[in-house]
Amino acid sequence: MRAISLVLVAANALLAHASLVNVNAVRSVDVTGAGIVRSKTSVRVRNDDTDPASEYLVNVPAAVADTVSFVAASVRADKGKSDLAVEKRTPTLYAVSLNPPLVAGESVVLDIATVYTQLVRPLPAVIDQGEEQLLFFSLNAYIHSQYTTEKQKTVVRLPSSSTVGTELKGPEPVSKKGALVTYGPYENIKPLQSEPFSLHYKDTKAILVVKSLSREMELSHWGSNLGVTEYYDLYNKGAALRDKLFSRIDYSMARFTRASSNVVEELRVTLPPKAANLYYRDDIGNVSTSHFRKSATRDSIMDIKPRYPLYGGWRYSWHHTYDVPLNEYLKKDVNTGRYTLQVKFMGSLSNVTIEKSRLRVVLPEGALNVQVALPFKADSQVIEKFYTNLDSIGRPMVIIEKANVADEYAVPIQISYDYPSSELLRKPIIVGSTMLGLLILGMAYARLDLSIVNDGKPNPNDVLQTERTKVTATLVVGRSVYDGVDESFNQFKTQGLDEAGLGVARQAASEKLDRVVVRLKKSADVVRGLGVAGDKELLAFVNGVGEIEALLKERLVKVVSYQDYVVAFLKEIKASPEGKVDDKKKEGLAAKTQVTTNALNEIDGKLSGIFERITV
Known part of the structure; x- marks a missing residue:
């Protein structure tokens, strides 16, 4: 029909x-x-x-x-x-x-x-x-x-x-x-x-397609702030790698020879003027490889570098958050008292195709008579309720969805609403009532006598559990030693082969590992002082901590040895007139990489097994 x-x-x-x-x-x-x-x-x-x-x-x-x-x-x-x-x-x-x-x-x-x-x-x-x-x-x-x-x-x-x-x-x-x-x-x-x-x-430019873009905005009349979060699922739709084969060595050499390809190494994000409190995270966690240039009058710029180069057929997901002054986007009609918010529908990444785009705008609690004005026809437009901390009646949330979006949709949309002045008192009243209730509960709790008589002797199980917690925290610090060495080595490869800087970073890592070992020995000594004879659990903890100390030192030695091998390889490339080395040396580097990777995986496996044995 x-x-x-x-x-x-x-x-x-x-x-x-x-x-x-x-x-x-x-x-x-x-x-x-x-x-x-x-x-x-x-x-x-x-x-x-x-x-x-x-x-x-x-x-x-x-x-x-x-x-x-x-x-x-x-x-x-x-x-x-x-x-x-x-x-x-x-x-x-x-x-x-x-x-x-x-x-x-x-x-x-x-x-x-x-x-x-x-x-x-x-x-x-x-x-x-x-x-x-x-x-x-x-x-x-x-x-x-x-x-x-x-x-x-x-x-x-x-x-x-x-x-x-x-x-x-x-x-x-x-x-x-x-x-x-x-x-x-x-x-x-x-x-x-x-x-x-x-x-x-x-055309060697990447064909970038955003599978989904979700922009979330939240208004605060109290703080005069507009918080923005953008979630990206990016896909390089350009020519894919044959058989999905990627060579880290060829990629590193291409950076020296400036060979053209459709790989994406960096993304430029355009943010509004006066953008502040910015952070950038992906599925793994916070990403430090970004550069932010703030401006009060022009667009602010953030250059973000993904964790890996984005070749054809590869995907990368991340989100970034920032704040802007609310008075730059929200105006009040002095005659009617009605507020009008004007923001852009598109995100901050340009020259991409967006398959599915969604904008969510959370208005303040108590906003009434919400109206939306769009310069284009949306696929979906609804107004729902959104609840967050200390909300009583919920906040109006405008949701706009549109498929197949390009830069031409980077146009302003308007959301208008009524917001009585009395609504500004809703949150303080709720917070005050909550604090008063907590104060009354605290006073009642203070009158209770819940103390337990201490016989003066430490409980071995409590001491062991405390030292297990300390060892866990110490191993987190120990892991950061290798992260620091890896980061300094990456900077060494990309910033002119500065061996002096690499040496300083290694010395700092060695000193940091020494401090980690001292902490581990201290935990082992505390448990040993409880008397490990006849107690298999205490003895296993002391022996396990000793094994961890040795494995941590061995791992650092292998990492440094592998890096020295790569340093010599890169110096030979740089010294070569054509920036090339023969295939045998490339094969040698690949073999060295595989051996080192296997050795590090074996050490990590042992560390995981010992850690599980002494902390469970």
């Missing part, structure tokens, strides 16, 4: 506007956006009918209808451009409202912008780690209009002048100059006439 309705809508549209004519159309297609195709068509439209035309219909080929993310239109006038309303009638048909209507016999120039996502694909889909990425896409060489087009041409802008092969596929005439490919001009194009063109070209 729905399919029949769509057919009727399209048929009626064809009959209602058959008298419009595209006098001249010039379409520019930009594919420099790494997987995002932006098309802008400037068309002069003439009304050959006797009645005014109130709308102009934009058609999209059915084959690419699912990839259309954004359609906008404007009309040129003497005083500049004026935006026109666009309504999606069917998946392949958009209606542009002509305001004022186009008078019979007159013409007007329309600018129609269309954004396609995930239309570009890598070809081949898999490549070797050092191989350059090639992309492919295809469109109708004509503007695919249901009106007769007297004259038109299409100009495609590529990211580079490098294309695969010498033949440009598409209806003649076709010409190429640098990174620009021109199709046409063509004359007397029939309605919905189709003749595809395709381009196969080089």
Whole structure:
């Protein structure tokens, strides 16, 4: 039934506007956006009918209808451009409202912008780690209009002048100059006439797709603060590694030779001015490899470096949080007392395709008459209740969802609401009542005598449990020794092979490990003082702590030995005129890496077993 309705809508549209004519159309297609195709068509439209035309219909080929993310239109006038309303009638048909209507016999120039996502694909889909990425896409060489087009041409802008092969596929005439490919001009194009063109070209930029983006905002009238958290699930949809094989050695050498690839090593996040209290975490925990540049007047910038390079077919999830002053985004109408919040729908990562985007805005408790104004049609828009600490009636939460989102949706939305001044007292009253109740409970508890008579002798089980806790905390510190050595070694590889700095870091790690050993010996001595003879549990603890001391020292020795081997390897690469070493030495490094990894895994396994034995 729905399919029949769509057919009727399209048929009626064809009959209602058959008298419009595209006098001249010039379409520019930009594919420099790494997987995002932006098309802008400037068309002069003439009304050959006797009645005014109130709308102009934009058609999209059915084959690419699912990839259309954004359609906008404007009309040129003497005083500049004026935006026109666009309504999606069917998946392949958009209606542009002509305001004022186009008078019979007159013409007007329309600018129609269309954004396609995930239309570009890598070809081949898999490549070797050092191989350059090639992309492919295809469109109708004509503007695919249901009106007769007297004259038109299409100009495609590529990211580079490098294309695969010498033949440009598409209806003649076709010409190429640098990174620009021109199709046409063509004359007397029939309605919905189709003749595809395709381009196969080089582009080493990653095709970044956000599988899901969740933005959460929470307002605080008390603190005059707007807290923002953004959750990203990022996917590199570029050419994947062949057989999923990744070589850390080839990756390190490519950084010296500056070889091109579609790998992502760093992401730039644009934050609002005056953004503060920022942190960046992924699924594992806090990530320190980020750089934040704050500005009070311009956009603040955060460069984040994932834990691993993001090659084609790889994913990375993280979230970052920041605060901004609420008065920069919230205004109050002095006449009505109504508040209006204006924020952007899009996140802070640009030039990406977002498959699923969700914005949640938590308003203050007691907000009433909530209204939302959107400059686009959302897939879903609801208002729910949200409860957090010390809430009594819950907070209104606006949830807006939209699929297939591009940068063009980085537009402000408005959320307005009423907030009586008396609601500011709700939280202090709740907090005061809670504190008073806790005070009364504390006074009652203080009058109770719950003391236990102590015979003056330490309980061996209590002492053992205390030392087990101390050993656990000490091993956490011991683990940080190796993290510090690894971090200093990574800085050594990426910051000019500074051996002096590496030596200082190793000395600090050795001293820190000595302090860890002293703590472990102290715990063992305390338990030994209880008298371990005849007590298997106490004896196992003392012996286990001694084994841990030896394994920690052995592990540091193996890590330093492996790093020295890699240092010599990198110095040889740097000294080589071409930055290369022979394959035997590369194989030797790979073998050394495998042996060291196995040894460290064996030590870690022993440490885990001993730790479990002495702490359970």
